């Protein structure tokens with residue numbers, strides 16, 4: 343099988359190999375082993391950098407599938423040279439790793455990554471307003487209503503008392519509809535979309551402090 347994929351993360355595995363976390367067009371999110379990619383002389387290593395787009399073969403392995411004959415399709419050099427752009431790419435990758443299930447292809451999410459990386463590489467999308475709008479768009483692509491969405495239960499758009507989330511409800515609900523056990527989405531300010539990602543994922547995002555810092 344051949345896949346086209348964005349590399350979300352690349353981590354050492356023992357002394358020789360690397361674990362490559364990808365979002366692929368054909369198979370959705372996957373974790374692959376890149377054999378020998380840990381060695382500095384490895385040709386494969388050049389094609390396993392995070393925040394790049396690659397094409398590669400995938401074959402069955404003992405535990406995890408194995409990446410073969412990887413080729414870089416887009417390295418996004420300008421994006422890698424810009425700290426704000428890199429911070430956003432890192433955030434998008436973490437959101438994908440935390441919120442996207444394995445083996446669930448998603449053409450809309452593939453398009454989102456394609457366009458966002460092109461914009462980041464071109465130096466667009468680097469103001470607080472555009473980054474926030476992109477974060478909201480990503481939440482929507484992932485199936486969660488953004489801050490300007492409607493209450494998932496009563497469909498009202500007004501939210502004078504802010505939004506709430508609940509583990510059993512896939513989206514935001516208004517104060518009137520919020521069931522017992524709901525948590526406010528305003529932990530870091532209602533306008534902070536990053537906080538909404540953390541509430542949705544139920545985890546702190548390691549990439550958010552840097553993204554917030556570079557956007558100030």
Ligand SMILES: [Zn+2]
Nearest residue numbers: 493496516519
């Ligand atoms: Zn409601």
